[in-house]
Amino acid sequence: MDEPSPKPILEIRNITKNFGGLTALNDVSFDLHPGEILGVIGPNGAGKTTLFDVITGRYRPSGGKVFHKGEDITGLKPHQIVQKGISRSFQLEVLFKNLSVFKHLVMSRHLHTQVGFWGSFFRTPGNRKEEEATEAEALELMRFVGLEVQGDRLGGNLSHGYQKSLGIAMALGPAPEILLLDEPLSALSPKRVTDILDLIRAIRDKGVTVMVIEHNMGALFRICDRVVVLSVGEKIAEGLPEEIKHNQRVIEAYLGGAVRA
Amino acid sequence: MKRRNLLGKKVGIAAVIVAFGLLPVFTQSPYWMHVFILMWIYIIVTASLRFTITMGEWSFAHVPLMGMGGYASALLAMKLGLSFWVALPLAVLITAFIAVFVYLPCLPTTGTFFFFASYAFGEVMRLCWVRFKNPFGGPAGLLFIPAPGPIRIPGIPAIEFGPLSKIPYYYTVFVFMLLSLLILYRLEQSRLGRIAEAVKESNLLAQFVGIRVWRYKMVILLIGSAFAAIGGSLYAHYTTLIMPVDFYWGLGIYIIIYTVVGGTRHFGGPIVGVFLFVLLRELLRPIVMYVPLVYGLILAGTLVFLPEGLISLPEKISAWAMKKKIAAA
Amino acid sequence: MTFAQFVQMFANGTMLGFQLSLFATGLTLVYGIMHIINFAHGELYMIGAFAVWFFFEELGINYLASLALAMAFVASLAITLERIFFKPMRGYHIPSFIMSTGLIFVLQVSIISFFGVKDKGVESVFPGLVKIAGVTLSVERLMIIPISLVVIVVFYVFLRWSRYGRAMRAVMQDPDGAALQGVSIDTVCSLAMGIGGAMAAAAGGLLAPIFVVNPFLGPPLAWEGFIVVCLGGRTSLPGTILAAFIMGYIKSFVSTLVDPIAALMCAAAILGVILIVRPQGLLGYEA
CATH class of the missing domain: 3.40.50.300 (P-loop containing nucleotide triphosphate hydrolases)
Incomplete structure (x- = not known):
């Protein structure tokens, strides 16, 4: 070095x-x-x-x-x-064994979701927009790691290989x-x-x-x-x-x- | 299709609410009013217990905290002369404050340990009411808790709460129940509910996507205790007497049984559970001694054959019918 | 606190310690082997007390024979419960706990429907008083010590030297059951429930002449037993016995010196603190 x-x-x-x-x-x-x-x-x-x-x-x-x-x-x-x-x-x-792949990735964006508590409680329009953005990001991540077809499957039901990909996608969230x-x-x-x-x-x-x-x-x-x-x-x-x-x-x-x- | 289902559901729920809202028009029998008032209170307590369960930990301090709400509200009314309408929100705050001390030591634990540790601290709190006669009244509890003050709406005569009619109580408790359910439902659909789900599924992974697991667990437990306190306060001012033994772990078990038999996965589960058990108790009134036996058998049967609760029954039946259809084809 | 008072409290504490040892051993066995939390264990104690009352008072059988019959009866009842209700619950703590509370209702109501809710008294078997160190103690209370000692020693001999006893210990130490040498796990589970039930019945029968017998004895004792199990280490039998005596003395001393409610508060606080601070208990080896 x-x-x-x-x-x-x-x-x-x-x-x-x-x-x-x-x-x-x-x-x-x-x-x-x-x-x-x-x-x-x-x-x-x-x-x-x-x-x-x-x-x-x-x-x-x-x-x-x-x-x-x-x-x-x-x-x-x-x-x-x-x-x-x-x-x-x-x-x-x-x-998250009982959550779908898509929900995993929505969760993984947790830190970057700016939705305030009250916004999400009262479902304000701003919050809805925010949520749509998060979902779009989750889809993007899914595509990036090659899980776009698996979106609705539960984490616990994925094959070993897909679980690995999902793990990496979660870390990218x-x-x-x-x-x-x-x-x-x-x-x-x-x-x-x-x-x-x-x-x-x-x-x-x-x-x-x-x-x-x-x-x-x-x-x-x-x-x-x-x-x-x-x-x-x-x-x-x-x-x-x-x-x-x-x-x-x-x-x-x-x-x-x-x-x- | 999905949207139509949703609409149907909404209409169904509205119909049920209107039907129970009109109940006093059909029967004013104090007996049935009493049964339903208690049922609405149990629904508040049970639904809020299920709300805490969504994050994966079962609290066994829920019923003692309900009692805390009752005691706090009753003492505020009796010692400080506050009206029920002021005492209830204050009691909710006091209970949430005490719940911090009940739950904080339990937070590092999970599963069985959390369950029994929360029992232990809830029980210590409950035993305080037995031991300290002043101000809690000792084993005999508190008597002559004042009824809520009259509601005055300009233009119509004041609505008085008293021993003469149970109808004002019925509507008060009914409205509190509807509001509580609405708020709890909204909370569950909100971001908080999603976080609860993540924490339940994997505590570890939740931390590594940036969720402050402890903080959210605490928030959820405190919200649960706040609603338990509403139930307790309504109970105290309706029955006008509370005793420590009312909040013994036996009631905690009943509340848990309602939740488990109804089903913990679904918001409606505990409501179905309370309905079933309260109405069953009325049906079995002639052989009231055997009620616990029937309860025990239903519980055991559900745990063994329907672990997701009665609310999953329609789903199970349709899945079974589908299987049969496929087999026949 | 006078010396006489101290001796009195010590004697009471020892007696409670033996009662809890007999009672909680069964809970520990069942937890250690099947990983279930069985609060209906308290009902087995209560039914044991009723059985002794029934055989001894109603049928006029000799006291020790009644005790043995009660133990056999409760053991078979416990095995039946295990086969029907607890088998699907193995390994699930909270569901098994909830299930066992359901069984409490069932067993309590059954006893009430047979014998009513009134307190039953069992006549004193060993009447008389003795003076020890200037303190008067009843023979009846002292007799608990040798009899329960015999039951506990027999149990430990069985556990240490018999084939099934060794299998039970192996399962408790190695949850995967890898150490099972040709003994079926179902047999071991039934045996654990049976032995636990017999010991609970022995505790119930021994205490029947001292306290009254009624259908509501179970749940408070189940809690005490559970606290003892947690304190001792949940899968450690020596730990259970140590914890039983600690609980016995705390209950006896605090009840006398402060008041009974304070003793209950102490017990609950011990449960909370041990679960959080030292979840493996005093002598447990679980991580």
Whole structure:
């Protein structure tokens, strides 16, 4: 990392997270630069999801700080983090099981709906216009992620692949500047993997900075600008995909992980 | 087609409202007036309980908070000499204020824990009425709660509330019920209702689309308690005496049974539930001892065979008929 | 507070502790194995008390034999209820709770229709008074201690050394039931209900000569038992017994030193605080 990089949009500084006696993350630091796709890889149990949970306010770190554009956002609540323009998807399907896909996306626009309480209570014309705008945005999102045919289906009834797409669309709803994707490719068919990779590129092309957690290195390397490698809660490498591929420590961590698993 | 259905529904609801609005023209029997007045009060309490359930948590402090509304309103009228018309809104505010302290400790919990924790704090509040004779009157409760003051509309004689006629009470409670239902329905259709649905479906995901889950849960619980307080205040000034035992968890269970048997998914569910059970009680008056038995069996039957409540029965039947048709074809 | 008063309160607390241990063990078993909240457990206690009254007073059978008969009768009743009503409710806390309150109505009305609402008295079985440390205590109350101790010890021996007992413990510790070695889960559930019912009946029968017997004994005790279960840790039997004695002493001391309403307030507050602050209870291992 010799070349001078632009001012980071997100700085992870010495993040440590303990659960009881277990250390899930140990002194992890790295930067996220505007407009890039950063891959975070590592074997199972490396602490990748915990890292997302710490950044997005689900957990408070035991030590260390997170800065967003120079502002300390450590320990803010999830909804406050979303307001800052940092949004995330989930590894397991966290969905509103009994809501339709369309309603999901209307909900995901929650922050950007300016409807006041009284307006929506009395159904004022302004409120109705506002609601129509929200619905149009929801439709647009549906089209963007390729769910336009699934609009009326319930979240719980979607296939695994569509649930993944819906998860990403939900995270796009708040119109984030930074999007954190937690294993968007896991358990997908090769065709769907390509679709999702294209989608991630399209998201980046809209100006959103993307951080992707993946277990599967090969697919991720096709779209990443840079890669951070975690193993057993520690950062063991950071660099361009080409460098990482040949990094001895990374290979060991993966092989070791595979053997142990 | 859909629009016609909607129109039909609206006409149907209007017809029901007019029919019950004209009820006193057909019968002025104090007995039936009494039955219906209590039924309208139960509908307010039950519908507001269901409103809190839309966000996914069952409150077991709802009935004690109804009692709080009754006590607050009665004490304001008795100790400060306020008119019912002033005491009721004040009691609603007081109850909502106390509800903050009842629900705030419960908020970190969910599911069964929320349910029983809210019971615990509601019960502590209720036991305060038993323990502190001044001002709550102890186990004997409050007696001689003043009736509402007369309504004076220029041009017609003043409408007096008193032991002579139940009709003024009937209309007062009826109007309060209609307004409460209207407001609750509108709330559910509004953005608040949608947020409640999201919170119910996934607390976690709701947070990550920017919903302040705790705040909205609290708002919904407080709105629920406010309507419970309206029910309690009407109850107190109508019956003129309230006791702590009126708001024992037994009543809480009845209210929950009305809601569950009617169906929690649909706005009309609890209304159907209250109607069914109150009228059933009247039908079974000759064998009143067995009423709880019948209630228990209906409840058990509904939980096992119709978990979405009686309101889902027409839907279930048409689905069944459709299946048969398809099988026949 | 005089010393005599203290001994009196302590003795009462111990007695209540044994009563609650017997009663709440069944609730814990049923919660731990089937994950249901059964408030009709209080009715099993009440029916146990009625059965002892019926066998002992009406039919003139020996007291201990009556107690055994009552336990057997209530156990079979409990198994029937489990088979019909609770089987579809396994794992659903609030629905099972609501269902069990429906059963409270059913069982209460059944008893009323057979025996009426009047209080029934059971004649004293162990009359007499003893003086311990200068305090007069009735033998009858003291006898609760050895008898319930025997029931509890028999139960623990069964749980520890019999095949079914081990299966029950395995299910409680591992909800997936992976540890079940050739024992059907239905059998284990029925057994849990049956044993729980028998112990509730034992508690009812033991207390019958001390208090009066009427059809309304169940629900207040069900609440106390539920609080004990939550305090103890919901799936931990040692926790339940510890919590039962804590509750027993709190009830006895607060009732005497302050007033009975304050004791009820304490119990409710304990329930609220434990559910929020330490949901796994005193000795529970659930996360």
